[in-house]
Amino acid sequence: MLKTYTYPKFAYVQPQEQKERVARRYPVVIVGAGPVGLAAAIDCRLHGIPVVLLDEDDTVSIGSRGVCYAKRALEILDRLGVGERVVQKGVSWNVGRTFFHEEEVFNFNLLPEPDHKRPGMINLQQYYLEQYLVERCVELGVDLRWKNRVVSVQRMSDQVRLTIETPDGTYGIEADWLIAADGAKSPIRKLMGLEVEGKIFHDRFLIADVVMKADFPAERWFWFHPPFHPGQSVLLHKQADNVWRIDFQLGWDADPEAEKKPEKVIPRIKAMLGDEREFELEWVSVYTFQCRRMQEFRHGRVLFVGDAAHQVSPFGARGANSGIQDADNLIWKLKLVMDGKAPEKLLDTYSSERVAAADENLMNSTRSTDFITPKSNTSRLFRNAVLTLAEHHAFGRALVNSGRLSVPAFLVESPLNTADEDEFAGRMVPGAPMDDAPVGLEDGGKGWLLDQIGGQGFQLLYFTDVAERLGDKLERLRELTVDAVPVEPVVVSEKAGRLDGARVLHDLMHLVAKRYDAREGSVYLLRPDQHVVARWRRFDAHKVRAAVARATCNI
Amino acid sequence: MSLTLTPNFSEPGKRYFRAFSPGDDFYEMLIDAHRDLDDEKSAMLNAQLILLLANHIGDLSVLREALARAREGAV
Known part of the structure; x- marks a missing residue:
């Protein structure tokens, strides 16, 4: 088979404590160097936490696996420092075509939302994402240990003891x-x-990475019940390096070993392409999936993230995307707890918030699965009726569910939110993942709101027409920066300006104020993971402090 | 009134953050209503559902248009 990608082999180094036969204590140990573990490790380092990352293997993901990275994950990857590489290497697609039998039923153009930095999603093979994350980990001094497999876990009240197996035997940590x-x-x-x-x-699905030798449009094609694969569904998606992902639904009775053989796969692809366009197989796999989650994602001092905590069907790309959001939700909370600035129960909200997000993901991916692979005659009849109506009617197109784009959950039920007491329009409610918008920077350059916000601590957006007219309010805002849980004031000003002691973002297209329904004096309290947690029409330091206390379980 | 052919699902008092949610909510309710029914019982459910909804709509001009559209796609 062809190879467009050379898998790196990361060097195993015998851990120092294994040589010395002493168990060392570390503040944070992460098990699993997939996209989620790597993202968590980077975020720990950005918070100044020393971190050990263990992985039983010594390379990146084999095969393309997770190929769609959605807007929210890209925004988090921006904060972690790999977003630009991922987007540069990834491919964007806008046009999606849906086929039923022989016919194209409809197509859609998924234009990126105007005036947001990142598009709805990009396609990239998982191995590239992992490679970039590993390189970022190395840059930030993560203690990465390849060929380190956990063989036992012992939970104590104040620590977790692990036994780890390496090529040199076992050691404790x-x-x-x-x-x-x-x-x-x-x-x-x-x-x-x-x-x-x-x-x-x-159900079983065959996935193949195929290198196309001829031009093929950068579009997503989804077939329901196509003539070349009757009764099943097929998906075609473009990735980087002219590699295409093809997904064939096989049904439960298919023999996975037989289906993986090139002599079986190649005719399927030829029938699908319907012509003599040349291609080569790069990787083939047959998978099944489950939709399930753990009851709780926190068990004392053990925190479960990503697929370890929850698994969804692949339709809608909710695996890696939601796992990266788990890490984004967890690490700032862990940092506050480790620093003694928040009680341990803040970590229970990692579990409750991400359980709610997982349930939304499970619901959406299960719905897609039920539409794509109907389980009864009636379900199939309705699915086919929707596809027939979709050709002529907008309401039918809206019901076609070939995978809903992965979007972040609105954490509206979170106990960390402070309920609105003032009237606001729009969707930036307490618990909302922040909307992006273009902003002018103090050096005159153009930037993005989400690049200027989030990461280390809480921030308070203060909206005004002219930053310089803040007067004594600035002093009141600055007092928040020396609190035990500090809050950085960030002034969003309709006119460009500068202030001593607070950053000013110029709302150059008036889109920040518009998207947040802000007026003169409106304030938004933001979590380090770029979620709104409280907002008011007028700044009141007491209310801000009470909201910070609530958002950190300090009440 | 003419037949509504654009997406039209919603629930009073419920806030939707994503455009696809109310339609997907309906579709799930519909499929769930048929769970564990054999084909004959499902067909009976569908027939009753059509009659209930038709009576609710009431306006024969709307129903006439819906019947015509549905027949177009079926034959």
Whole structure:
């Protein structure tokens, strides 16, 4: 098979403490160097937390696997410092075509939202994402240990003890906090005897990475019941390096080993392309999937993230995308707890918030699955009726569910939010993931709101027409910066301006004020993970402090 | 009144953050209503559902248009 990508082989180095035969204690140990574990490790380092990252393998993901990275994940990757590389290497697509039998039923143009930095999603093979994240980890001094496999977990009240197997034998390690990012089969979860509940879908899918030799449009094609693969669905998606991902639904009775053989796969692809366009196979796999999650994502000092905590169907790309959001939600909370600035129960809100997000993801991906692979005659009849109506009617097109684009959850039920007491329009409610918008920077350059916000601590957006007229309010705002949980004031000004002691963002297209329904004096309190947590029409330091206390479980 | 052919699902008092949510909510309710029914019982459910909704709509001009559109796609 052809190779467009050379898999890196990361060097195994015997851990120092294994040589010295002493167990060392670390503040944070992460198990699993997939996209989620790597993202969590980078975020720890950005918060100044020393981190050990263990992985049983010594390379990146084999095969393309997760190929769609959605807007919210890209925004988080921007904060982690790899967003630009991912977007540069990835491919953008706008046009999607939906076919039913022989006919194209409709197509859509998924134009990026205007005046947002990142598009709805890009396509990129998972191995590239992992490679970039590994390189960023190395740059930030993550203690990455390849060929280190956890074989036992012992939970104590104040630490977690691990036994780890390497090519040189076993050794022990102690962790104040353990983050389990070890995937759907999570050995940590099994070693701890924890359950993960949900349902198995009785279906198999063949995925093939194919290198096209001829031009083929950068579009997403989805077939329901095509003549070349009757009764099933097929998806064609473009990735980087002219590699295309093809997904064939096979049904439960298919023999995975037989289906993977090139002599079986190649005729399928030829029938699909319908002509003599040349291609070569790069990678083939057959998968099944489950929709399930753990009851709780926090178990004392062990925190489960990504597929270890929850698994969804692949329709809508909610695996890696939601896992990266888990890390984004967790690390700032862990930092506050480690620093003694918030009680441990703040970590319970990692679980409750991400459980709510996981349930939304499970719901959406299960709905897509039920539409794509109907389980009864009636379900198939309705699916086919929707596809027939979709050709002529907008309402039918809106019901066609070939995978809803992965979008972040609105954490509206979170106990960390302070409920609105003032009237606001729009969707930037407490718990909302922040909308992006273009902003002018103090050096005269143009930037993006989400690049200027988030990461380290809480921030307060203060909206005004002219920054320089803040007067004594500026002093009141600046007092928040020396609180135990500091809040950085950021002034969003309709006119460009500068202030001593507070950053000023110029709302150059008036889109920040518009998207946040802000007027003179409106303030928004923001979490480090770029979620709105409270807002008022008028700044009141007492209210801000009370909201920060609520948002950190300090009440 | 003419037949509505643009997306039209919503629930009073419920706030939707994503455009696809109300339609998907309906579709799930519809498929769930048929769960564990054999084909004959499903057909009976569908027939009753059509009659209930038709009576609710009431306006024969709207129903005439809906019947014509549905027949177009079926034959």
